[in-house]
Every structure is written in structure tokens, then in C-alpha cells.
Amino acid sequence: MFNSDVLEVGVGLVLFFLLASLIASAVREMIETALKTRAMELERGIRELLDDPRGHAMAKSFFEHAHIYSLFAGVYDPEQLKPRGQGFEMPRAARRRLPTYIPAGQFATTLIDLVGRGSGSWPYPVNSAAITLETLRQRAAGLHSPRLQRAVLSAIDHARDLTEVRKNLEEWFNGTMDRVSGWYKRRTQYWLLAIGVVAAIVFNLDALTVADRLINDHSLRAAAVAHAEKITGDGKPMPQADLAKLRGELSGMGYPIGWRYVPWKSDGKPAPKVLGYEIQLPLPAPQTCLRFDENGCAHTKAVGLGEVLGMITGWLITAAAISFGAPFWFDVLNKIMVIRSTVKPREKSRDEGSEDRQPKSSSPPPDGGAESLLEAFGASRVAAPVRPAPPEVVKPLPVAFEPEAWRPGFSNKGEVL
Numbered sequence: 470m471f472n473s474d475v476l477e478v479g480v481g482l483v484l485f486f487l488l489a490s491l492i493a494s495a496v497r498e499m500i501e502t503a504l505k506t507r508a509m510e511l512e513r514g515i516r517e518l519l520d521d522p523r524g525h526a527m528a529k530s531f532f533e534h535a536h537i538y539s540l541f542a543g544v545y546d547p548e549q550l551k552p553r554g555q556g557f558e559m560p561r562a563a564r565r566r567l568p569t570y571i572p573a574g575q576f577a578t579t580l581i582d583l584v585g586r587g588s589g590s591w592p593y594p595v596n597s598a599a600i601t602l603e604t605l606r607q608r609a610a611g612l613h614s615p616r617l618q619r620a621v622l623s624a625i626d627h628a629r630d631l632t633e634v635r636k637n638l639e640e641w642f643n644g645t646m647d648r649v650s651g652w653y654k655r656r657t658q659y660w661l662l663a664i665g666v667v668a669a670i671v672f673n674l675d676a677l678t679v680a681d682r683l684i685n686d687h688s689l690r691a692a693a694v695a696h697a698e699k700i701t702g703d704g705k706p707m708p709q710a711d712l713a714k715l716r717g718e719l720s721g722m723g724y725p726i727g728w729r730y731v732p733w734k735s736d737g738k739p740a741p742k743v744l745g746y747e748i749q750l751p752l753p754a755p756q757t758c759l760r761f762d763e764n765g766c767a768h769t770k771a772v773g774l775g776e777v778l779g780m781i782t783g784w785l786i787t788a789a790a791i792s793f794g795a796p797f798w799f800d801v802l803n804k805i806m807v808i809r810s811t812v813k814p815r816e817k818s819r820d821e822g823s824e825d826r827q828p829k830s831s832s833p834p835p836d837g838g839a840e841s842l843l844e845a846f847g848a849s850r851v852a853a854p855v856r857p858a859p860p861e862v863v864k865p866l867p868v869a870f871e872p873e874a875w876r877p878g879f880s881n882k883g884e885v886l
Contacts (some may be wrong), residue, residue: 481683481693490795493664508567514649520614530588541568577638665791675783725755
């Protein structure tokens with residue numbers, strides 16, 4: 470079903486999607502650095518977890534607690550929350566200094582301290598009394614939110630000491646953070662799809678043209694497989710998302726991507742200039758050029774409506790593949806390389822015949838071995854009758870040479886016989 474060429478085409482196409490996804494991921498990280506969407510989603514998740522949609526009650530005390538306040542440089546100000554959809558979001562200027570990650574242990578410790586010793590605006594009085602299960606249960610009943618009361622009381626009911634309470638609150642936090650992670654992944658997928666469309670057009674990442682070249686170009690397949698083996702070897706991490714490096718790898722391996730620029734001429738007139746530079750017309754390089762040489766395109770071809778529609782379709786396929794993300798394609802590439810490593814040795818060596826198909830040896834079985842099917846199932850061995858040996862053929866001894874006599878009593882020894 471899968472031969473070497475099919476697997477190599479698959480490796481080349483998946484590697485192309487991986488490198489294109491890494492380009493989009495690098496752009497996405499740049500956007501994330503500017504927008505701080507991770508911090509925004511985390512702050513929103515904490516407010517929902519503590520049942521404080523406006524952030525004025527427990528959420529404000531939580532972010533001002535010493536365990537959490539040390540994770541970011543800034544001040545949590547719920548007055549800056551802006552309505553967005555069915556909830557509230559921090560604007561970009563306010564979320565830049567919020568934490569992007571809170572450990573589950575610190576969340577549980579902070580919540581136990583806020584419930585056991587009380588919450589409020591900073592500076593709030595510190596109660597030095599030790600927190601016990603009983604005091605924690607009593608003060609949990611006075612929380613502002615019935616939902617938060619039930620969550621904390623449930624954690625206490627299923628615990629024998631504060632250590633188990635802390636563990637139960639950590640599990641509650643981790644479950645909610647999985648939902649927050651889903652928010653971020655969904656938003657990231659939308660971003661990757663939009664970035665993928667732009668990247669496919671800017672770099673001319675046509676999946677259909679790449680697949681066609683992989684099918685017909687053995688050298689490109691070999692280069693792609695060699696690069697895939699290099700980045701999927703034991704202990705090899707996913708390649709870094711460096712735009713310049715990734716663009717160079719795609720071009721260096723020979724993938725048919727990119728644009729070529731020709732002077733914009735009309736009716737044989739020289740190309741017009743703007744600020745001393747000729748206006749050039751971008752043309753898709755692999756779709757409009759059949760052969761390149763050191764001087765550029767040596768053999769051009771016309772592009773009609775069908776080719777343009779095919780190019781747009783290839784761009785959309787690439788953008789859809791990019792939206793899955795680089796980790797997805799890296800896992801797919803690893804799996805295909807494992808399949809290829811199991812198929813390749815069988816192609817290099819001829820399959821050995823089954824033992825049942827091997828010709829049976831005429832030599833007698835070793836002492837104690839089964840000589841027949843009946844004997845194999847317990848029948849006693851019967852000695853084969855002894856056949857008499859064939860009679861030996863006695864060859865006559867050679868007779869000594871004697872010269873021929875020409876007449877009686879005379880022999881001519883000088884003649885050649």
C-alpha cells in the first residue's frame with residue numbers, strides 16, 4: 470500500500486507544512502508579545518474561578534496577595550476592565566504587567582490563606598492564628614459567593630488535613646486552567662489561520678505546486694527526507710521559529726516557493742521609475758517558470774485562469790494546514806518517519822521464504838527425531854528394511870600396447886601407427 474516514493478512524498482509535504490507553521494508561529498509570538506493575550510486569558514480565568522466577574526472582591530485580594538503579587542510587576546486595577554462580549558477584559562495597556570503563569574500550588578496556598586485569615590484591600594490586618602480545618606470551614610461559609618463557598622467546602626469535606634485540602638484546590642485550579650488553555654488555543658488557531666493566509670500569499674506557499682514537484686522530483690524528495698531525519702532524530706527538539714532561517718531552509722531544499730520580479734513594461738517602453746527605482750511586476754516563480762539558470766528564468770510559461778485558481782486553492786490548503794499548528798505537524802512527521810523506518814529495510818532486502826516452503830532435506834533425521842507424522846503423534850518407530858547393495862562392477866585392467874605385425878615374424882618399429 471505504501472511504498473518508498475509515497476512515504477517520501479508524504480514526508481516532504483508534512484515537512485513543508487511544519488516549516489510553514491513555524492513561520493506562522495514566529496509571527497504569532499511577535500503578536501503575543503505585543504498583545505499579551507496569555508495574561509488577559511489568565512486574569513479572566515481567575516475572575517471566573519473566584520466568581521468575581523468585576524474583580525472588586527476576592528479577585529482583587531488574590532492578585533494583591535504576597536504569593537501572587539511577586540509574580541508580576543504592576544498593580545491590579547479592576548476599574549480598567551472593559552465590557553467585551555458577555556464578559557469583561559483587561560485592555561492591552563493594563564494587561565502588559567499581569568502574570569502570564571500562576572503555579573497551582575501558589576494558587577491553593579493563596580486561597581487557603583485568604584479564606585482562613587480573611588480578604589480585603591491592601592493593607593489588610595494579618596491574623597497570626599494557625600489555620601485549621603475547623604476555622605477554614607467556618608470562614609468559608611462567610612465568603613461573598615455561594616459558588617466559591619461550595620467549591621472550598623467540597624475541598625474540605627474530601628480532606629483529612631490541610632495538605633489534602635491544598636491538593637484538592639490544586640486539582641480544581643488545574644481543571645479550570647485547562648478551560649483557559651482552550652480559550653487561548655482557540656484564539657491562537659484563528660490567528661494562525663489569518664497569518665497562514667497572509668504568509669501563503671507573501672511567500673507563495675502553494676501546497677498543490679509543492680506536492681506536484683515532490684512527486685516528479687526525486688532530488689527534492691531526498692533533500693526533504695534528509696532534513697526530516699535530521700530534525701526528528703533521537704533527542705532532537707522541534708526547530709526554532711526563526712523567520713529568516715525557516716525561509717532559507719525552504720528555499721535551500723528546493724521547494725517551489727516565492728516570487729520573481731520583472732520590469733513592468735508597456736508597449737515596449739522602458740519601465741517607469743519611482744524615486745529612481747524601476748517599477749517591477751511580481752510573478753509567482755514556480756508557476757510561471759519551467760527552468761531557472763544563473764541569469765534567472767530561462768523558460769517562462771503563460772499562466773491562465775486555471776493556474777490562478779489552482780494557485781489560490783494551494784494557498785488556502787497551506788493556510789488551513791498552518792492553522793493546526795507546528796506541534797501537530799511535528800508529531801505527524803515523527804510518526805511517518807517511524808513508519809518509513811519499518812518499511813525501508815524490507816525494501817532493501819529480499820523476503821526470505823517460509824520454512825514450510827523450503828525444500829526438505831534428504832538426510833535422515835537426527836537420533837531421536839520424528840520420522841513420520843504417525844510417529845510425531847506417538848506411534849512407535851519401525852525400522853526400515855535393509856536393502857542389499859548393488860553388485861560392484863569390476864573394471865578390466867588395461868592391456869599393454871603391442872605394435873602391429875605386417876608379416877609373420879617381422880615388425881616395423883619405425884612407422885608411425
